[in-house]
Amino acid sequence: xxxxxxxxxxxxxxxxxxxxxxxxxxxxxxxxxxxxxxxxxxxxxxxxxxxxxxxxxxxxxxxxxxxxxxxxxxxxxxxxxxxxxxxxxxxxxxxxxxxxxxxxxxxxxxxxxxxxxxxxxxxxxxxxxxxxxxxxxxxxxxxxxxxxxxxxxxxxxxx
Numbered sequence: 001x002x003x004x005x006x007x008x009x010x011x012x013x014x015x016x017x018x019x020x021x022x023x024x025x026x027x028x029x030x031x032x033x034x035x036x037x038x039x040x041x042x043x044x045x046x047x048x049x050x051x052x053x054x055x056x057x058x059x060x061x062x063x064x065x066x067x068x069x070x071x072x073x074x075x076x077x078x079x080x081x082x083x084x085x086x087x088x089x090x091x092x093x094x095x096x097x098x099x100x101x102x103x104x105x106x107x108x109x110x111x112x113x114x115x116x117x118x119x120x121x122x123x124x125x126x127x128x129x130x131x132x133x134x135x136x137x138x139x140x141x142x143x144x145x146x147x148x149x150x151x152x153x154x155x156x157x158x159x
Contacts, residue, residue, distance in 0.1 A: 023058035023095030106141035112154025
C-alpha cells in the first residue's frame, strides 16, 4: 500500500446537520441575529445582497450550535432558511455553500474525540465509521456529517 500523505490548506470545525452539507471554509460574514422570525435569519446590521449571499450558502449558529441552508435572499437584512434555529441574540457565521466555481467541494475529516461519525460521501453513499479513536483522519471525500449516529465531537473538515 502506498504511503498516504495528507496535506491540506484549509480547515473548518464541522457542525453535524441533516439539513446542510459541510460549507466551504470561506466565511461571507458573521454577526448576531437582531430579530426572531420562523425559518429566517434577520440581521439589521448587514446587507446580504451586497455581500453576495446566495441560495445554498450555509449558516452556522455558533450559539446553539446548529446549521441551516439559505433558501432565499428575502431582502438586504433577511434570509430564508431551511430550518428554524435562530433567535434574537444568537451569534452566527455565514459560509459559502460552494467553491469559487459553484461546485460542492468534498473534504476529508479529522475526529478530535473517540466515537462514531455518520457521513455522506461525495459519491452519495451514507456510511457510519464506528469505533474511531481520537486523532483519526478519515481519508474519504465527504460532503455532509449527519448527527443521527455521530458521537464524535471536535470534527474538523480539511481541504
